[in-house]
Amino acid sequence: MTAPDRRNQILDAAQELIQTRGYSAMSFQDIALKVGIRKPSIVHHFPSKNALGEAVVRRYRETFAAVLAGVDADPDKTVWDALEIYFGPYLDFAGTPDKVCLCGALAGEAMALPVEMRHELALFFEGHERWLEGILRRGADAGLFRLADRPDKMARFLFCALQGALLAKRATGDLQQLTDVMDTIRATLRPGGA
Amino acid sequence: MTAPDRRNQILDAAQELIQTRGYSAMSFQDIALKVGIRKPSIVHHFPSKNALGEAVVRRYRETFAAVLAGVDADPDKTVWDALEIYFGPYLDFAGTPDKVCLCGALAGEAMALPVEMRHELALFFEGHERWLEGILRRGADAGLFRLADRPDKMARFLFCALQGALLAKRATGDLQQLTDVMDTIRATLRPGGA
DNA sequence: GTCTATACAAAGATAGAC
DNA sequence: GTCTATCTTTGTATAGAC
Numbered sequence: 001m002t003a004p005d006r007r008n009q010i011l012d013a014a015q016e017l018i019q020t021r022g023y024s025a026m027s028f029q030d031i032a033l034k035v036g037i038r039k040p041s042i043v044h045h046f047p048s049k050n051a052l053g054e055a056v057v058r059r060y061r062e063t064f065a066a067v068l069a070g071v072d073a074d075p076d077k078t079v080w081d082a083l084e085i086y087f088g089p090y091l092d093f094a095g096t097p098d099k100v101c102l103c104g105a106l107a108g109e110a111m112a113l114p115v116e117m118r119h120e121l122a123l124f125f126e127g128h129e130r131w132l133e134g135i136l137r138r139g140a141d142a143g144l145f146r147l148a149d150r151p152d153k154m155a156r157f158l159f160c161a162l163q164g165a166l167l168a169k170r171a172t173g174d175l176q177q178l179t180d181v182m183d184t185i186r187a188t189l190r191p192g193g194a
Numbered sequence: 195m196t197a198p199d200r201r202n203q204i205l206d207a208a209q210e211l212i213q214t215r216g217y218s219a220m221s222f223q224d225i226a227l228k229v230g231i232r233k234p235s236i237v238h239h240f241p242s243k244n245a246l247g248e249a250v251v252r253r254y255r256e257t258f259a260a261v262l263a264g265v266d267a268d269p270d271k272t273v274w275d276a277l278e279i280y281f282g283p284y285l286d287f288a289g290t291p292d293k294v295c296l297c298g299a300l301a302g303e304a305m306a307l308p309v310e311m312r313h314e315l316a317l318f319f320e321g322h323e324r325w326l327e328g329i330l331r332r333g334a335d336a337g338l339f340r341l342a343d344r345p346d347k348m349a350r351f352l353f354c355a356l357q358g359a360l361l362a363k364r365a366t367g368d369l370q371q372l373t374d375v376m377d378t379i380r381a382t383l384r385p386g387g388a
Numbered sequence: 389g390t391c392t393a394t395a396c397a398a399a400g401a402t403a404g405a406c
Numbered sequence: 407g408t409c410t411a412t413c414t415t416t417g418t419a420t421a422g423a424c
Contacts, residue, residue: 006407022303024218027399040402041408049400098305107361108302109216111292122366149378156371157355157378160362164354167301172316177350184343184351188382200389221417234420235390243418391424399416406409 007045009035015056020098022105023053024112050114057120060102061127064089068131079139083189086132087182090162094169094178104163129155139189146191158185201239203229208250214292216299217247218306244308251314254296255321258283262325273333277383280326281376284356288363288372298357323349333383340385352379 013034017026028039028049035042046052071082093099103124110118133155139145147154165181168174207228211220222233222243229236240246265276287293297318304312327349333339341348359375 021306022216022218024216025303025306028401029398037407038409039400040410043401044407047401100302103365104358104361105302107365108294108299109219110361110364112215112219118365125362125365125371149381153374153378156359156362156374157382160358160371160375161351161355162358163361164298164356164358165350167298167304167357168319168350168354171297171301171304171312171319177319177354180347180350181354184347187343188351222419223416231389232391233418234392237419238389241419389424391422393421393423395418395420397417397419400414402413403411404409405411406407 006035006037006041010042010045010052011056011059014052015060015102016099018053018056019093019100019102019105022109023117024109050116053114054116054120057102057106057117057124061120061124064124065127068128072131072134079135079142079144082135083185086135087162090166090178090182093166094175097173098170100166100170101163104167107163108167125159129159132159136189143191145189148188161185200229200231200235204236204239204246205250205253208246209254209296210293212247212250213287213294213296213299216303217311218303244310247308248310248314251296251300251311251318255314255318258318259321262322266325266328273329273336273338276329277379280329281356284360284372284376287360288369291367292364294360294364295357298361301357302361319353323353326353330383337385339383342382355379 010031013031014026017030017034028042031042032039042052046055068086071077071085077085090101093101103121106113106117106121107125110121113121129152133152136145136147136154136158137151140147140151149157161181162178162185165178169177204225207225208220211224211228222236225236226233236246240249262280265271265279271279284295287295297315300307300311300315301319304315307315323346327346330339330341330348330352331345334341334345343351355375356372356379359372363369363371
């Protein structure tokens with residue numbers, strides 16, 4: 001809801017570049033070109049590349065968290081609805097030829113990141129797994145999901161599979177890498193299933 | 195089985211650096227330091243960074259493929275044995291504080307890689323999924339595995355979950371990110387399961 | 389096969405004018 | 407808030423001696 005001011009334009013450009021090329025391969029020059037300004041103008045908004053990187057991941061994490069909290073708060077949404085909503089961003093990224101989840105991209109180069117970014121990254125992973133765990137638990141209690149293992153472990157399983165699938169989709173160029181995994185997740189959770 | 199000659203020392207150093215920091219953040223200087231030589235000596239063995247990167251991924255892929263083919267060829271190995279053998283390298287990497295699968299790391303920065311590396315990457319993903327599919331099919335036919343979906347789709351699901359879990363393990367520092375996923379895979383495949 | 393020396397480009401960052 | 411100009415470091419790569 002923030003206005004498309006310069007600061008957010010820079011964050012948008014940086015996020016897209018990380019999602020496509022990764023953090024190490026992203027430069028101020030690339031961002032400046034995308035936004036239509038010069039390199040030093042970026043430094044005015046973010047004192048260093050590390051500070052910019054941290055801001056990008058934090059914004060991404062918080063935006064995502066707000067959406068998931070909204071799903072939790074909506075009594076009209078079933079656990080199956082929640083699952084499909086959660087699939088949404090993955091499908092959106094997979095709709096492009098070159099994007100993956102910001103944090104999926106960053107996870108591959110974690111040791112090259114400043115500690116602040118690593119911290120944000122860990123919070124993202126843990127937050128998503130905890131949210132999924134809640135959905136799975138609710139679904140199992142209501143008899144809408146059949147779980148082969150504890151909700152927390154199933155949540156890890158599904159989350160890791162989705163992140164991996166998005167990376168596999170881009171690496172192979174095959175959209176089914178993602179949609180197949182989503183199908184299988186549905187089949188695995190369906191109570192009447194095999 | 196090749197002798198630890200200079201060429202392989204360079205490949206080893208490059209592979210470890212990619213597994214920890216990623217391709218973009220790896221430099222000839224880092225490799226030279228690890229091997230104990232100077233930068234230009236690397237260029238003598240590999241004419242460019244791209245050529246070195248391609249050689250690293252190809253060697254990794256072929257070495258892995260040979261191991262998996264060996265498992266297939268061994269009549270004493272049950273499908274459950276095969277699965278545990280497949281888990282081995284993931285557990286080895288997760289035993290270090292900073293390593294992930296070479297191709298899991300590269301997948302995050304795919305668009306920053308030369309096309310030859312991207313091609314090798316795709317072959318790696320497809321090869322592993324096809325191998326897993328074979329194991330799952332055999333296991334299902336023998337009544338040793340219970341599959342919630344088609345073998346090819348289940349193979350994708352499990353492979354992506356393992357790659358994602360290794361990335362999650364390093365990002366959070368929590369070894370259970372990987373071991374939980376392996377547990378859940380076993381639980382999901384067990385015929386008597388829930 | 390390895391070295392010193394160097395070329396050349398691009399990176400992150402700073403100073404100071406406007 | 408954005409710019410020009412510049413600094414410093416680091417990157418890949420090349421030339422040529424040993």
